[in-house]
Amino acid sequence: MAWKSKTRNLQVFDTELSADTVEWCPCTGGEDAGTSRTGRLYLFxxxxxxxxxxxxxxxxxxxxxxxxxxxxxxxxxxGEAVLGMAVASGELQLYSLSKSQEGGRSLRSLSSLEVGAERLALSLDWSTGRMDSSDVRVVCSDSAGCVSVLEPAEGxxxxLSHWKxxxxxxxxxxxxxxxxxxxYSGGDDCKLKGWDLRAGPSCPTFTSKRHSMGVCSIHSNPHQEHILATGSYDELILLWDERNMRQPLSxxxxxxxxxxxxxxxxxxxxLLAACMHNDFHILHCRQALEGSGGPCPIIASYILHNSLAYGADWSRLSLEEPAPCSPPAAEPKESFTESGRHLRIQYESPTASFDTSLEDDAGRYIPEDITAPPTPPSAGLGINSAEEASSQSCLMASCSFYDHMLHVWRWDWAPDEAQQC
Known part of the structure; x- marks a missing residue:
């Protein structure tokens, strides 16, 4: 059973400074984009x-x-959502998302710790990926090639540990x-390494040189035990079984x-991938994880950014109502002859930044009644679970570096026989 899917832009925001990372808050409504040595944090x-x-x-x-x-x-x-940031001053910083007396939300500084002098803090991850709050810790890596494990506390x-x-x-x-x-850690030395904190960081549990260039991304699958995804400057995504790190699954x-x-x-x-010089892609990994050994097919792509694709995240927010049909994710055109409507690109600049939205003549910012051709289906890509048996919509955010842009977009997908708009 093949899939039909398409992506559509909902909003574009100029972050003014180079945009490097974007994250949806998983606890309460909120979303961020942060950015070179001088930076800015936005809360939306x-x-x-x-x-x-x-x-x-x-x-x-x-x-x-x-x-x-x-x-x-x-x-x-x-009781509060907490944001961790790795910043160019070499610090790991924590902020809490708090409610004001007026009912609004804002971020306030909780704590910070320098992971090392004269270095950049480059990445972080929380131990809570399976929504487990029993042992909350943070791991952070830096430009000196070091990894630190830290624990948030009242003070x-x-x-807890720090090593080269x-x-x-x-x-x-x-x-x-x-x-x-x-x-797990990955570095510009082209190595992927594993570490057991119980044994101490004096020696890695494994060292893989399977990637041929610097290892940039690692994410543990929160739904399926032992599954790890890694990405590299070598333009490859590797899927691993943590029990056998000698050879990737795909x-x-x-x-x-x-x-x-x-x-x-x-x-x-x-699996969502930010692929630097080649946009943002969504891969379906079921067959690879079941032992097919082949590459994971790309089932959707978002191609509206014009610079390095760096930050990307899924939102947990539900998009229950069906989305109106909209133009395909491609260069906007001045008019849509099929519908007889014209497309306006509207800019608002109250604070020296601008929001960009698409409007039709009636003032609706996503044009209606314009059918976008679906993304070509991946041959032989089956659906074997109830949760993927009907039409789905996902809300996404992505950001690109040199053009300093944040995009919010949605992805709609369904089996062939599901009704499409």
């Missing part, structure tokens, strides 16, 4: 109130050191969500260096 709220205005509302912005990575803790800490952050893991920049670090005593070429990988928060076989 997504409001789905019909089609009369763009859905993102900016709640807060603050100037910071450059933000190289950020991740929300998957569970609330002391701030406590360093790679010869050059340690681009990425991540927990195994199924055994959070296991940590190898998928993407045509661009793989900077970030994100497993879907619900659907265990869907």
């Amino acid at each position: 709220e997504f409001r789905r109130e019909g089609l009369v205005r763009p859905p993102l509302t900016e709640l807060q912005r603050m100037d910071t050191a450059a933000i190289l990575d950020m991740k929300w803790c998957h569970v609330p800490l002391s 701030g952050l406590t360093a 893991a790679h010869e050059f920049e340690a681009w990425i670090s991540a927990f195994s969500y199924w055994d959070t005593q296991l940590v 190898e998928s070429p993407t045509g661009g260096g793989v900077w970030r990988l994100k497993w879907h928060p619900i659907h265990q076989h869907l």
